[in-house]
Amino acid sequence: MASVSVKNGVKMVKILLNGEEREVTASNLTALIENLGLDGRKVAVERNLEIVPRSTYLATPLNDGDRLEIVHFVGGGN
């Protein structure tokens, strides 16, 4: 396990978000979406090269070193 970093008593997780290193307090994907101020209905979250089903966000923990990408849905074709 990677060492746990703590700031002001809050556990921080070091992730790679859209290619950039970020320290976040979110411990799962639901919290991450909320902290980023995103509308969860408009995006998918890719974690370590796999799109995570939305129904499992809460149960999906964020760990140090996780690579996350926010994928905005594209629906046009015209």
Add this chain to the structure above:
Amino acid sequence: MLTDDEIDRYARHLVLKEIGGQGQMKLKAAKVALVGMGGIGSPAALYLAAAGVGTLGLIDDDEVSLSNLQRQVLFGSKDIGAPKAEAAAVHLDNLNPHCQCRIHRLRLTADNAAEVLGGYDVVLDGCDNFETRLLVNRVCHALKKPLVSAALGRFSGQLATFDGSPCYQCLVPEIPPDAETCERVGVVGALAGIMGSLAALETIKVITGAGETLRGKLLIFDGLDMTSRIVKLAADPTCPVCGVK
């Protein structure tokens, strides 16, 4: 069997070990439904007709307009005002008379989708809205039809193949609110060519069995960075379409 004309026409396919005579016969026997004859449907239809797909279903209730021509390369200025499905059939017949076009001048709804799509082996969805995409996914899953789903907006595109689980609804569980449309946010024309051609290639692979398809995967193309990547799609255990009941 292939006629002499077909052997000549498809010579570049026939020498490919992944397609060859057997693959070409599969293409000839295949019936592909195209949902939407727009930016994605236009190039996809051109390449599928040229490739020798035996039957193409052209589904669109719209007419050709001037602003379509920036990317919908199947149509010309003389088609403005004509129903897209009918104009498309004329051009595709000119490109390859061996390809039979079925014109469906309608919008897919919960009432007609199963009947329309039921007549085809593979569905290529290039429509312009999430509501239809979710409907097409439900119907394809129920009818056990492989679904090649391509979408675009601005400079980016997404492509996936769904066959069983995961399905499109595992990726997009509900209609995203205030969804961007190409009309509102724009789309670069050549991107439609890329995504439509990728969707046609994917469809040819689904039909012939060549290589590995994008089943269970999502290809994300970014035209500004000129990068693409493929990510895995996980099945949603609670998916109302393909999840465990």
